[in-house]
Amino acid sequence: MLSRRAFLHTAGAAGATAALLSSPVRAQPASRSLTVTTTGIIASPNPYAHSSSHLYSIWQQVYGSVCRFNFKEGRYEGVLTESWSNVEPTRWRFKLRTDLKRHDGGPGPTAKDVVHSWRRVMTDPASQQAFIFAEVDRVEAVDETTFDMVTKRPVAQLLSYLTDFFSVSSAELFEKHGAAADKLAPYGWGPYMLERFDVDQRVVVKRSPHWPGLPVNAPDVAVFQMMLEPEQRVTALLNNEVQIARVIPPQLVDRLKGAAGVRTVVAGAQEFMFLAMNSKHKPWDDVRVRRAAAHAVNRDLIIDKLLFGLADRMDGAVNKHQNCYAPARSALQYDPKKAKALLAEAGYPNGVDIDLYTAVGRYISDRQVAEAVAQMLGRVGFRVKLHTPEYANFTQEIRAGKLPMFYTGRAAKSDVVEALTQLFETGVTKRIGYSSKELDGHFDKLRSEFQPEAQCGLLHQASEHLAAEVPALFMWTHQVVQAMRSNVDWTPDAGGEVWLPDVRFG
Known part of the structure; x- marks a missing residue:
């Protein structure tokens, strides 16, 4: 064998x-x-x-x-x-x-x-x-x-x-x-x-x-x-062992500034990062608890301090790099007092034990982000146990619907409907376990509508629903730093992957 x-x-x-x-x-x-x-x-x-x-x-x-x-x-x-x-x-x-x-x-x-x-x-x-x-x-x-x-x-x-x-x-x-x-x-x-x-x-x-x-x-x-370790990617680029080092975390960008034969490019991303709360698991079957978690997370602080400003906050399910972009009016903002009140209203005046999962090294600063989220949740009454499984196991458990709360990303296209239906439509996958006849109705209408303007109106309705019900808290899209040797000409796009016919050697 x-x-x-x-x-x-x-x-x-x-x-x-x-x-x-x-x-x-x-x-x-x-x-x-x-x-x-x-x-x-x-x-x-x-x-x-x-x-x-x-x-x-x-x-x-x-x-x-x-x-x-x-x-x-x-x-x-x-x-x-x-x-x-x-x-x-x-x-x-x-x-x-x-x-x-x-x-x-x-x-x-x-x-x-x-x-x-x-x-x-x-x-x-x-x-x-x-x-x-x-x-x-x-x-x-x-x-x-x-x-x-x-x-x-x-x-x-x-x-x-x-x-x-x-x-x-x-x-x-x-x-x-x-x-x-x-x-x-x-x-x-x-x-x-x-x-x-x-x-x-x-x-x-x-x-x-x-x-x-x-x-x-x-x-x-x-x-x-x-190369899963960011430090390894940076070192390999500086040593010319690799010619394109993808996804450089913000805290390592300074190592590349002024380095001979190296340049960096920042590109927006369509991939959205989110904090999922699987409603098949308690306490996430209660919308008040999900809303409490959303109010507890200060996304702006994480973007500013951990991501060095290299991210675009999401307020709703459609990000700025996609068709029909518009912030959701129902998006919940940072409000720890309201988070504590919602937890108490849901029957947890003394707090509640939860498990939070994240990959390590798959996404930009994923562990550091999850640690910050855990601390913020802890301040309003969630007693968080953080888990960092191997990425392969992490993704398998997500697909099987076994993780109650997790931080991850979802690749998306200019049209985000496919990504949203995979995550949130009843019975499509087990990832988040959310089910709503109202949201399913929005998706049904979206599929049947071929006119772009009408599609956008329907997508905004779906985004408002998701922002209010929060089966997942949409966090941000990264502004991704890609680095390359100066003899390589490649312009990253919002998809983030390298289409080789677009790469040129100088």
């Missing part, structure tokens, strides 16, 4: 044989070799066995996704598709590109590949991505390069569900190798092809000779190196 540290090495040429090795070997240097740090776990070469933004980004560049969001132009654009349309209220038709070849020289993507990939997302025992298709009834091949997605009801936000998430893998290679295709033949149609997958360490990709228009000065080889 292979150890967890065993890794996959696949040769790039057609017909190459994959071999599983037992010790890490550095990628061969290339004329334009880029190493990027990632704070996410590198767990499995199965492209569907995760729900993590950094791996979604990697796999869409290897296998290719249906579409992605171009922040520079403010629109959705195809990766494997060239066009799409809503031909009926519940039927979306997609046309695949015909100018692509598979990395091993095989045929371009087909509707059969898309249907296969959808079925795998829905049936693979290891899949963690079924939520992507929560609104999809079926995927049908129309002809070799055309497929339909038929939704269970009208879903105006369908592209948001798919964008940057749904990667398409080869039906032919899966029929030949079964699930072992992920290791033996991980060939896709994206701009970069998989060279290695080192579990818990790194992913190595190299440019595909079959991707049209890939810039000459884009990376030849890219290494996504797992």
Whole structure:
């Protein structure tokens, strides 16, 4: 049996044989070799066995996704598709590109590949991505390069569900190798092809000779190196061991100021941070207790003192980098006296014991933020026990609905509806356990409304509901500091991930 540290090495040429090795070997240097740090776990070469933004980004560049969001132009654009349309209220038709070849020289993507990939997302025992298709009834091949997605009801936000998430893998290679295709033949149609997958360490990709228009000065080889510790990321950048160090916490930015050959860029983020209160667990089934917690947390103080001002406070479910932004009038503000009164009204005049969970090193200053929140909650009567589990365990427990209170983030798009329905709509996931017929009604209307102005009005109603009922306290979006060597030209966007074709070497 292979150890967890065993890794996959696949040769790039057609017909190459994959071999599983037992010790890490550095990628061969290339004329334009880029190493990027990632704070996410590198767990499995199965492209569907995760729900993590950094791996979604990697796999869409290897296998290719249906579409992605171009922040520079403010629109959705195809990766494997060239066009799409809503031909009926519940039927979306997609046309695949015909100018692509598979990395091993095989045929371009087909509707059969898309249907296969959808079925795998829905049936693979290891899949963690079924939520992507929560609104999809079926995927049908129309002809070799055309497929339909038929939704269970009208879903105006369908592209948001798919964008940057749904990667398409080869039906032919899966029929030949079964699930072992992920290791033996991980060939896709994206701009970069998989060279290695080192579990818990790194992913190595190299440019595909079959991707049209890939810039000459884009990376030849890219290494996504797992580095959970911020200090390690900064040191590696200063030593030129990595060329892009992502997510530099505010307290370490000074180490990079004035450093030779290094520059920093600050970019806003669509990913929102929140403090979840799972209403399936006491005392969070009582809205008064949830409101007490919201009133107890001084978000402005945390932003100012811990995050050095590098965050944008959220007052409601829509942040300033998303469509339909507007602060919710019902958003609860810092008021410790009111928090104490609400706790007493809820039957806890002498306080209440609670457990708070956070990851460590996954998000900017996550442990420090959770410690500050715990202290603030303690001042109004919550007796807090803080837990800091391993990130993989943390996320598994969240998905299973086992954590009563936790601090985390949720990647989002310009259209935030998909993210909100995953977290708060009845029965979609177990993460927060919240259920409201009124909120479900807002979401139903949002899905059926295709006019942007009317969509915004409905989204504001949903945001007001969430701000008042507080199944989660929306905290902020980070202003993310990304750092890079001066010979690398990369402009971060609000998505935060590195799309390699956009990177240039000077």
